[in-house]
Amino acid sequence: MNKIIRINLGPVEGIPMGQGHCFRIEGEDIAVFRGRDGSISAIENTCPHLKGPLAEGIIGDGKVVCPLHGHRFDLKTGKGSETPECVRTFEASLENGTIFIAYTPESAENVHC
Numbered sequence: 095m096n097k098i099i100r101i102n103l104g105p106v107e108g109i110p111m112g113q114g115h116c117f118r119i120e121g122e123d124i125a126v127f128r129g130r131d132g133s134i135s136a137i138e139n140t141c142p143h144l145k146g147p148l149a150e151g152i153i154g155d156g157k158v159v160c161p162l163h164g165h166r167f168d169l170k171t172g173k174g175s176e177t178p179e180c181v182r183t184f185e186a187s188l189e190n191g192t193i194f195i196a197y198t199p200e201s202a203e204n205v206h207c
């Protein structure tokens with residue numbers, strides 16, 4: 095089992111409402127999204143199609159739309175609209191206005207689709 099690293103990503107105000115931001119964690123780019131409903135989501139930033147930056151995508155309806163070619167990815171499961179595309183997901187939380195994620199190094203454990 096891989097280790098889980100709890101990481102403080104700073105104040106939620108660092109991400110505008112309804113947008114994403116890319117954080118570099120342990121050498122990996124992670125896209126963190128702040129939903130208009132107050133939700134926080136974290137997925138790997140690199141689109142499996144042609145490496146589009148998912149943090150720059152538009153979010154809505156629990157999904158992010160890749161800014162390059164429009165493939166969609168579920169923010170909870172990582173499942174893509176184009177089978178078998180899939181991205182890793184990470185548990186994200188908001189505690190007293192601070193974002194935390196439970197980061198696990200690349201493994202099959204947090205691929206849910």
Ligand code: FES
Pocket residue numbers: 141142143144145146160161162163164165
């Ligand atoms: S690079 Fe993301 S859909 Fe093409």
